[in-house]
Amino acid sequence: MAMGEITRAFAFVLRVLMITSLIIFSQLATSVPIYDESQALIALKAGLNDPLMHLADWKLANGTSPPCQWTGVTCGNLSTVVSLNLSNMNLSGVVSSELGSLKNLVNISLDRNNFTGELPAELVTLSQLQYLNVSTNSFSFGLPSNFFQLHLLQVLDCFNNFFSGPLPPDLWRILTLQHVSLGGNYFNGSIPLEYGRFSNLKYLGLNGNSLTGSIPAELGNLTELRELYMGYFNNFTSRIPASFGNLTNLIRLDMANCGLLGSIPPELGNLGQLDTMFLMLNALEGPIPAQLGNLVSLKSLDLSYNNLTGVIPSTLIYLQKLELMSLMNNQLEGTIPDFLSDLANLEVLYLWKNKLTGTIPENLGQNLNLTLLDLSSNFLTGSIPKDLCAGQKLQWLILLENQLTGPIPESLGRCESLTKIRLGGNSLSGPIPLGLLSLPNINMVEIQNNQVSGSIPSEIIDALLLSYLDFSHNNLSSKLPESIGNLPGIMSFFIAGNHFSGSIPPQICDMPNLNKLDLSGNSFSGNIPPEIANCKKLGLLDMSHNSLTGSIPSEMEYIPDLYFLNLSHNQLSGPIPSQFANLQTLSIFDFSYNNLSGPIPPFDSYNVSVFEGNPLLCGGLLPQACPNATHGHRSKGVNSNLLAWLVGASFSAALMVLMAGMSCFFRKYRSQIYKYFHRESIIRPWKLTAFQRLDFSATEVLDCLDEDNIIGRGGAGTVYKGVMPSGEIVAVKRLAGEGKGASHDHGFSAEIQTLGKIRHRNIVRLLGCCSNHETNLLVYEYMPNGSLGEVLHSKEQSVSLDWDTRCNIAIQAAHGLCYLHHDCSPLIVHRDVKSNNILLDSTLHAHVADFGLAKLFQDTDKTESMSSIAGSYGYIAPEYAYTLKVNEKSDIYSFGVVLMELLTGKRPIEAEFGDGVDIVQWVRREIQTKDGILDLLDPRMGVVGIPLQEVMLVLRVALLCSSDLPVDRPTMRDVVQMLADVKPKRKGSSLGDSRELAELVGLKDDELHQVLVCV
Incomplete structure (x- = not known):
């Protein structure tokens, strides 16, 4: 009996072991062999470009080596691959369908790379997959239609790609999904009703689509949802559902900028856990619901840029956790509620x-936490409260364009946290408070168009960070102190329309960064100081409507970036320096x-009105011609005149011989002389950092630094053409602003390493960098056709650009900028987008140049030109004057200007546009008329035969990019997509089709209105 029980027990154990073994062997049989997984990963790698060699260890040591130790690969208990993490490795290429062979994958992270093409359809065979992150790549087309077969998927993150078509309606069938991010793509159509059937969803991102x-x-x-993002570039044109x-x-x-209509539903007051509500940039109307006072957890409320009416509801007093309240750009009425003072956590209040x-x-x-306060452009009266900065945290005080009176509170002169104070357009009086201009963090002071009196406090010499100062149109008087030149950071200095007197101090141009100087409408007297030529970065100079005397200093020809000069309504005499034409x-x-005399310089173009009121001026387009040289009457002085002529001629001849000899000597020994005068930067050893395989050394790069090799100069430095011993042609940029004694590079090496790793067909390749810690040389690939600006605007048209070529250049440059904005981590803001920084290779393909260099200059604490820091004149976005900062939206504005250059062939600033009018304003004005589009197009590209639809599309993109408000400008990804649609729109219509053109430009409420609607 006992033996039988033992036998049965043994048989039972044996059966259990057999069944277990069968299960294990069955599992192993259905899993992918280790060798096959390794081969699948090798096949995946074969389709990728890995410039930083992150996947260098992906190689087969032997036939059975598991890939578990490879970079980004994680294995499970059975040594099968369960996780693949290739995040942020700068990889590009196409993801192989072999990915579907990794049957046990639970986690796939391919985000923040440059993958293109489609997601492999084989993904749907990964039955164990729970986490899929492919965000921030360039995947296109639609998602695989049978994605819903991934029954265990919890996280689907496809943010920031190029997916298009309708949203996949069957995603809801993946009942395990908790996180769905499809934003930043090009999905179109409507949201499937089935998306209301996600049972476990906590995150839904549909923002940034179409x-x-x-x-x-x-x-x-x-009802499980915790985060909902639906804004930005979607255009629902519907109400917010009460549900x-x-x-x-x-x-x-977050439902910002997505075409919302109607009123804000009061039912949103039920969202008691909400901490962020963004509904800005829509067309919402009606009052702010009182029920929003129930959102007691709310920290950020932004309802700006709508059409909301009524008063600010008193129930918002209950939002005691509120940190940001932005209600600006609406039509709200009534007073500013007193209860806002009781919101103890409020940091940002925008009611502009x-x-x-x-x-x-x-x-x-x-409220001791108040940091940013903007109440501008309302109808506020009374005085500025004296305790606005009681908490010593106030950074921005913006009260522009109201009806405020009384003095500027003295307490603001003790507000050490202040960085910007903008009080223009009121009726403020009294003096400038003591201490205001010497606050340790102040960088912007605007008090223009008030009744402020007194003088500029002498303490202004301590304003170390001040970069923008506008005291225009007040009652300020006295002389400018000589110490005014001690402002190291000032870039814009406006004191027009006051009562300043005395002479202009020569020290005014000791300010190293000054680029805009307006002294007009005062009582300055005396001569224009010749030291004005020291203002090497000056772009705008207005000294009109004063009492200046003497001659115009010829030294002003050495101000390289001067684009605006107004010396009218003075008492100046003598000639206009002929060098101004250069x-x-x-x-x-x-x-x-003025009282100017003599011939006017040979300017390219001008209106004769800029010379009127000077009866002794002659030549050019003026009605009075210049007299011929007078023939002296024979008199007893003739012999002395002849003798003087002979002496002068002899001296001139001797001088010419001497100069010719020196010229021959210099030509013969130029290289030695050049290197001698640059010996300080050659003495120390040079290091060549290569970003790819190079066939030359630092010595051979230095040999390029010859005057004869200079091909360009700019605020960033001097560019030389160099031919290496191998025959390779390169461009060498010697960076400006460097000198003896630099002990370290302030992060320059790290930044330049980042730029050296960038690879894109439409970005100029940085081949290497030479440095000896005193001077930095950047070595680029050479572009034989120079810059787009040179080709468009040079008097000698060596290269002609037809319409198709211009379209291609626009698309290629857009791709380059798109790469910098969207595919680099962190993103790179160019900061100086202009036609001169778009270079053309031998086939006229466009390459963006000088990207990222502005940031390098800024980080090195060196003073650089305006073009290095915040753009070039004519390309600068309007918000620069408001924020003094640039971002990717500033780049997009500048790119819109470049598109207008391509269309018109004109520079960003031309005299024919009129005073104060740039190309953006001129284009907007021209297209208002029936023939305006024809008139603005560059005739050199052959107007007849150009496809009409393409012109209109490119013009529309240019106008959108150059919108006044940054929020109205598209992203560079949108720009690329819109420009890519230009050629497919070609249907045979051209600018020769006059009837179609008349219909197009003649209808104000049709397509032309659509072009103008955002500007």
């Missing part, structure tokens, strides 16, 4: 551009109403 239609009320069924009030677990709601009246609450400053940047000037 979705239309109505927002489904069914999304209100997603969104059911999303009681929602923490973040409404219809608010009454006074600024006296206790607003008792200033290539000078496009707007006015010498009228």
Whole structure:
């Protein structure tokens, strides 16, 4: 009996072991062999470009080597691959379908690379997959239609790619999904109603697409949802569903800039856990619902840029956690509520551009956390409260364009946190408070168009960070102190329309970064100081409507970036220096109403009105011709005149012989002389850092630094052409602003390493960098056709650009900028996009140049030109004057200007546009007329036969890019997509089709209106 039980027990154990073995062997049989997984990864690598060699260890040591130790690969218990993490490795290429062979994958992270093409359809065979992140690449087309077969998937992140077509309607069938991010793509059509059936969804991101239609009320069924993003470039043109009030677990709601209409539903007051509500940049109307006062967890509320009316509801007093309230650019009325002073956590209050009246609450400053305050462009009266900076955290105080009176509070002179104070366009009086201009962080002071009196406090010499100062049109008087030149950071200095007197101190141009100087409408007397030529970065100079005497200093020809010069309505005498005609940047000037005489310089183009009021001026387009040289009458002085002539002629001849000899000597020994005068930068050893295989050394790069090899100069430095011993031609840029004694590079090496790793067909390749810690040389690939600016604007047209070539250049340059903005981590803002920084190779393909260099200059603490820091004149976005900062939206504005250059063939600033008018304003004005589009096109590309639709599309992109508001400008990805659509639109219509053109430009409410709607 006992033996039988033992036998049965043994048989049972044996059966269990057999079954277990069968299960294990079955599992092993269904899994992918290690060798096959290694081969699949090798096949995946074969389709990729790995410039930084992250996947160098992906190689087969022997036939059975598992890949578990390879970079980015994680294996499970059975040594099968369960995770593949290739995030942020600068990889590019196409993801192989072999990825589908890794059957046990649970986690795939391919984000922040440069992958292109489609996602392999084999992904749907990965039955174990729970996490898929392919964000920030360039995947295109639609998602695989049978994605819903991934039954265990929890996270699907496809953000920031090029996916298009409709949203996949069957995603809801993946019941395990908790995180779906499809934003930043080109999905179109409406949101599927089925998306209301996600049962476990906590995150839904549909923002940044091209979705239309109505927002489904069914999304209100997603009661587990915690984050909902639907804004930016979608255009729903619908109301916010009242059912969104059911999303009681929602923490973040972002529906900005997506075409919302109607009123804000009061049901949103049910979202008690909400901490962020962004509804700005829509067409919402009606009052702000009082029920929003129930959102007691709210920290950020932005309802700006809508059409909201009524008053600010008193119930918002209950939002005690609120840190940001932005209601600007609406039509709100009434007064600013006193209860805003009781919101103890409020840091940012933006009420700009409404219809608010009454006074600024006296206790607003008792909120000790207040940091940014903008109440400008309302109808506020009364005085500025004296305790606005009681918490010593106030950084921005912007009260522009109101009806404020009284003095500027003295307490602001003790607000050490202040960085910007903008009080222009009021009726403020009294003196400038003591201490205001010497605050340790102040960089912008605007008090223009008030009644401020007194003098500029002498303490201004301590304003070390001040970069923008505007005291125009006040009652300030006295002389300018000589110490005014001690402002190291000042870039814009405006004191027009005051009562300043005395002479202009020569020290005014000791300010190393000064680029805009307006002294007009005062009582300055005396001569224009010749030291004005020391202002090497000066672009705008206005000294009109003063009492200046003497001659115009000829030294002013050495101001290389001067584009605006107004010396009118003074008492200047003598000639206009002929050298002014050599200033290539000078496009707007006015010498009228002085006592000038002699011939006018041979300017390229001008209006004769800029010379009127000077009866002794002659030549050019003026009605009075210059007299011929006078023939002296024979008199007893003739012999002395003849003797003087002979002496002068002899001296001139001797001087010419001497100069010829020196010229021969210099030509013969130029290289030695050049190197001698640059010996300080040659003494120390040079290091060549290569970013790819190079066939030359630092010595051979240095040999390029010859005057004969110079091919360009700019604010960033001097560029030389160099031919290496192998025959390779390179461009060598010697960076400006460097000198003896630099002990370290302030991060230059690290930054240049980043730029050296960038690879894109439309970006000039940085081959290497030479440095001896005193001088830096950048070595680039050489572009034989120079810059787009040279080709478009040079008097000698060596290269002609037809319409197709210009379209291609626009598309290629857009691709280059798109790469910098979207595919680099971190993103690179160019900061100086202009036609001169778009270079053309031998086939006229465009390459963006000088990217990232502005940041390098800024980081090295060296003073650089305006073009290095914040753009070049004519390309600078309008918000620069407001923020003094540039970002990717500033690049996009500049690119819009480049597109207008391509269309018109004109520079960003031309005299024919009129005073103060740039190419953007001129184009907007021209297209208002029936023949305006024909008139603005560059005739050199052959107007007849150009496809009409293409012109209109490129013009529309240019106008969108150059919108006044940054939020109205598209991203570079959108620009690329819009320009890519240009050629497919070609249907045979051309600018020779006059009837179609007349219909197009003649209808103000048709397509032309669509072009203008955003500008």
